[in-house]
Amino acid sequence: MSENRKSLINLNSGLTRRSALKGLGAAAGLVAAPGFVRYGQAQSSEPIKIGFQCHRTGIGAAYGRWYERVTTAAAKRINDAGGINGRPLEIIIEDDGTDPKRGAEVVEKFANQHKVDLVYGTLFSHVVVGSAPAAGELKIPYYVVSEGYHVASGKMNRYCVQPGITDVKAQARSMAPWIAGNLGKKVTLVYPDYAFGHDHRDFFTPAIEAQGGQVVAKVPIPPTETSFTRYFPQIPRDTDVIYHVMVGPAVLTFVKEMGEFFGSGGPQLFGFIDSLEAVDIASPGLEFLEGSHFWEGMPRYAQSDQPDYVTAYREAVGIDENGASVNDAKDVSTAAHMFGCWETLNIIKASMEACDYKGPDDRAAMIEATEAMTEMEAGPDHPQGKKLFNGKIHQVFGEQSISQVKDGKLEVVHRTSIEDGAYEPEADYTAMSF
């Protein structure tokens, strides 16, 4: 007890002017912190604020870094050209830690504290799905750049839109005709045994069957696996093509072990570049990929026949001819996905201009303006290629690239058509209320 009293006395006598000032300073700092600032309503002359939900940390950090660079470049281009409805664009970034819970909190922070006009830019599916309820409840437009099937499935809400990047269902479907026609009809699927892998399994299987092919084996790999050799004997001898979509740090081991197992005489390999985004194709162990094929949303390597607007886009976002940062050749981009940020911001601009967006009261009108969009021509606003937006399912459809590894670089060998990936809509967001 006497010790308690002693501490109390010490505490009282320790309250000097210096510590009082420190306390005041800390309190002032807290009040000035972003968390406590009250933001006024946007006036017509003020910037249009876009909350960028960015994977700055966590498993999506490599993607987040490049999404941020592309977003900055796209916003600069829009602002240099006069902004949106004469108002400058301001990007406010919050880190979601690539975590669905934090994602929802960040959406709330954008809407209620930063008072942004809309939220944009999320990639990882679980963050999109975790954040979507918050966006719907707060009635704030949520433009994602995720390539998941979540938006098109109709399970989100009227405020969730994916207009700048195609979804995994369309991507997987559009690969089937070319694979059946060029690599072979007997396909073995090797995929991670969770939602991302299941999407590929469920969407690719009917598509290859429609081409007269068949999936001869499905090899799900548990997510905790770090060595894969024991799964390869499950691949039937008569397999023509191995379709692989492994992701995460284990992908290098996976590719290396697959190469060692099959040597040079194995089946054809077809993969999604998701596995190797931000990874140098010339990394040790990846030489086994020489000659194999990949899906790419947009080519990583500069192509000899690329249009001027693609060259301009690559310059603006700061990537060299190998798809790495112009400032650091080892900093490889996520080129197959990050174009989606560029295109989505341009669609946001077009939607706001179409509905003469003035402020948060026009959010519903803005969603309707996006829903009304259909064809988007390839060009400076859509450097990845031509697109077709389906307003009912809030999802865009587009062309895809199939590239082959030649001399350690990816060269586009085929462009799929929009029709290759098209499917019947399973939902209608336009019938939902705001």
Added chain:
Amino acid sequence: MTRLTPSTKSIALHVGVVVLLLALNFLLPEYHRGVFARVLVLAVFAMGYNLAFGYTGLLSLGHAMFFAAGLYGAGLTIYHLEWSVWPAFGAGLAAGVVVALVVGFLALRTTGVAFMIVTLMFAQVFYLMTLYFTTYTRGEEGLVLPQEMRVLGFPGGVLDLSDPSTRYLVALSLFAIVLAAILFLVRAPYGRSLIAIRENEERMRMLGYDVFVNKLMAVVLSGLFCAASGAAYAVLFGYVGSGFAAIQYSILPLLWVLVGGAATTLGPLIGTLFMFYVIDTASSYTTAHLMVVGLVLIGVILFFPKGIIGTVRERWLPWLP
């Protein structure tokens, strides 16, 4: 003037905290009200964890499975079976109790480090099961519970759980119920026996207590509270996903309890709230916010070795429960 007894002071403090939290619903800016609603739900998770760890001395690294059992128990019945919120919430609680009973029965055959490892392994099994049954759970991507189904039915009408004020008040109600239950428990003879088991298990055994049954009851009650938090999270925030079953969510309640003060009734709330704002504020300034979090935690350990409330109790307010 009569001196207040520690018991009266303690009850008055807890009632005061709940009244203050009620007032905050009307005073806080919109964003912070949302934060508090989330923190109150997660504080229930921490309070459940504290019952096992703080009061009974069971250092578990698997409590994410109890939270996730509640989350999935409520979420999957709403999503797939279209149950209304009340029975779904009940399903969440039941799932938590069953999982806690089974895991407790097996894991309590071990103690100390072995208990940590066994609970960790069970939680990992639970986590992998949520991925394995992706057809129903959508695994790591998770499920959105339709907003129109997140309504709480009463004889006089319905409450829309996606409304910010309703959500806050429902979260506060759950928090207040669990806080009252914990306060009652730790002051009751049963709670005293849990503390005694933590302090000297052998002596309790010699005194004739069935230590295993007491500990099992503590794990089940802890699992029940954690599941209540998980089920509430599902219906209030509308998202159910594997991430909540991952190891991270077993470590977070441990952290919240340690920061707030183990074996204190209000420590879990303070710890959860403190950690939320440290991360929220630091991540607005720097991507290295985890480093800031680390430095703050070192500071807390240096100046509040028994957690914030634990140190307050030790130095100034010995009557705090």
